Amino acid sequence: MRVNGVERSADVEPRVLLVDFLRSNLLLTGTHVGCDTTSCGACTVRMDGDPVKSCTVLAVQAEGREIKTVEGLANGAALAPIQVGFHEEHGLQCGFCTPGMMMVTSALLERNPNPTDDDIRWAISGNICRCTGYMNIVKAVKYAAQMQSEAAKAPEHAAVAGGGE
């Protein structure tokens, strides 16, 4: 599979979950495990662009797929707009749910560059946050949306605003 743009391969038991493969084999520990039952979304990564809960995907199912994790969001020192949004709007506290939240909402912003509060709340309704009460997460996503739309108007900054993709 390609993970954050790099080809990765390993022999694993059929039962190994994608999240365990990412964390244990590739040492990409930014993807977290919160519940084991697909309820909390802390393990969310993007597979071929779609957000998926990697605790409910077998590593072998990801063969040949394009996987993106939180470690792939920033372009070197330059944070992606979604990361900037979470920082500026205080969208994280303990930071445990944050990678999953950002993977879901970065996908949302690609489909829907100008989401309403309800669009955002619906998009993250499969991701639990115990710290923030969600209001600042909604604001963080709107901040990122604004950043992206401004970058689109000023093409010279598009590379940074697009998160280096």
Added chain:
Amino acid sequence: MSSTMHMHGGIGESIKRKEDGRFLRGKGNFLDDIVLPNMLHMAILRSPYAHARIKSIDTAAASSKPGVIAVVTGELMAQHKLAWMPTMSGDTQAVLATDKVRFQGQEVAAVIAETKAQAEDALASIEVDYEVLPAIISPDGAKAKGAALIRDDKEGQTDNHIYHWESGDEGTTKAAFAKAHKVVRLHTFYPRCHPAPLETCGCIADVNPATGKTTIYMTSQAPHAIRTVFALVAGLSEQNIRIVSPDLGGGFGNKVPVYPGYVVATAASLLLGRPVKWIEDRTENLISTGFARDYHMTGDLAVDENGKMLALHVHLDSDNGAFFADAQPTKFKAGLFHIVTGSYDIPTAHITADGYYTNKAPGGVAYRCSFRVTEASYLIERLVTNAAIELGIDQAEFRKRNFIQPEQFPYHSATGWVYDSGDYPKAMDVALDKLGYAELKKDVEARRKKGEVTGIGIASFTEVVGAGPGADYDILGLRMFDSAELRVHPTGKALLRMGTKSQGQGHETTFAQIVAEELGIPAMDVSVEEGDTDTAPYGLGTYASRSTPVAGAATAMVARQLREKARKLAAHLLEAAEEDLVWERGKFYVKGSPERSKTIQEAAFAAYTNLPEGMQPGLEGVHYYDPPNMTYPFGTYAVVVDVDKGTGQVKVKRMVAVDDCGVRINPMIVEGQIHGGLAEGYGIAFMQLITFDDEGNCIGSNFMDYLIPGSWETPKFELGETTTPSPHHPIGAKGVGESPTVGSPAAYVNAVIDALSPYGITNIDMPVTSDKVWAALRSKGVTE
């Protein structure tokens, strides 16, 4: 990366958080992210039964499974005198069961293997022969005639009663009730719930056989206290124990206690000479670690003919589970529940409490709460709203009539507290204004006439946080002070270390801001470190909203101490007398000649390069702060709900929260804390329930059964504030992380009860689910 990097970051500035960067990049360092060379993995076998005698344990098959290094049982632990451990409430708790299992999920054996999967696989091969005993799942069951004796391990224990505890004055309370115009009673059950931080609990124990040094990476909110407990219990030399609490994915009280897994992993590492990692899965977390609440409460409020409160009587039965392992100051059996007179000037009160063993998980923790303050606040605020409804007085007016008035502070309560400060009418007025209360009430009346079910709930809570004066508050004898050590480097940058431990509260930013304010070094130039007992000064940890009241005070005090040394250095550099220097944040100047000045950075450099004769080099200090009193945050919360008569569904239309936590160091972080607490309060009021069937099976053992509020359910919050500084805290701060969880459940439920009051419904216990509301309405003949 931050838009606020250029800001000084003193008190009152909403600078962006310094700790965000690593979390945004997926580079946090949570417990399960840590991998040590040669590390083994541990999995725990847990009891399927709530109450059963262990007849035999056969580990032979498991021991020969692939990758298995060792199987640990209670018998093995007993050989090292570690089958039992002391609890924070003066009881004992089984580490691995030897005689009986006393709750479902109790630790029975552990497998240590090369991989986590191998350890988990081998659990299935351990054969345990149980003789199942009747399970007790409530205090009523525990006191029933002929009830099974749960703690037959304890000498002299003949029933399931743990403690009896009282506060206040029985005689004067009885006398006041005798002449009351009216007595309003509320019997309510604050059910068991669980803090459920998104990261579960775990540890990596690493005993180095060559040096004898024991390093334990642990999800702990109180690493120093844990180190001392390990030294005392395991007989290890304390200088050889290092507890490292890495980044914590939330805590909310769940990460205060010592859990059996920590002890077993440490013993296993000691015996095997290799690091051992243990981390719970979600079910283990929910069924075995520190739960919260589980209080059955009856409150009686005596009122005179003018609607003035005369006296309060409360009795509660506490369900403590199989071991009395409440995480609380050791002297207080029911925590700080006796704050139950709340925001009201009630002349006399009497509180009685009895604790009982049941076949449920132990470890009543203060879930985003200062030791049972949440239960107390819920009871009084629910009782006050019920009384207002019964007396036909508006619930805001009834509260105002009985508030402790601003001029009564410091206020001596009927149960012995000395409230430091408050202005309750003001917080109420701000909330009512924000709500548009008068108009809203008219709207409610009009809609009720049309047959709609709608209501307003108010709660005006008072908390008591920041334990505490060490003479009264201790954990196993350790006084509940806290600490800050500050080192200013030659170039004027600083390192602050504290005895507390952030779990997401933003300590790396907030405490740097206190240094920025007091010593004038910009917050961005101050690193904050916590959680490593080899480097941080001794402290009792972060819970019960004590970090800012105690360690925050220590930070201000140590910064002031260094400022005084810096004054001497500046005087030396300026060749002026110390008393002629004026401090202005960040520099000293000569009185009358502001151009003759030296910055704090220049003074710091001089501390290492150009000292006055006889002065010790360096600019460092440490302060241990034992607070003179607790702090008393307060506020008024108001909720508006609509209830669907057809389905019983409750819709929270508005949630207004006015908090007074004294001086706010970083308003953005404070508001973030309030948002989070209001969401958790919503969860507790409407969703989060740990319950048990008659056989003691835990219902709520995963996130499909234990419902956590998501973005879709969680209401939007409207915040307001007043500021009444704490008179005894160096910077006037009071602590805020728990106010919203303490205050909001009653506000939410009061709104539902207000909505249902026209139908004669006076109580629904939490969580207020649609089926309960539906049934209550149907019981009064209300249909669509």
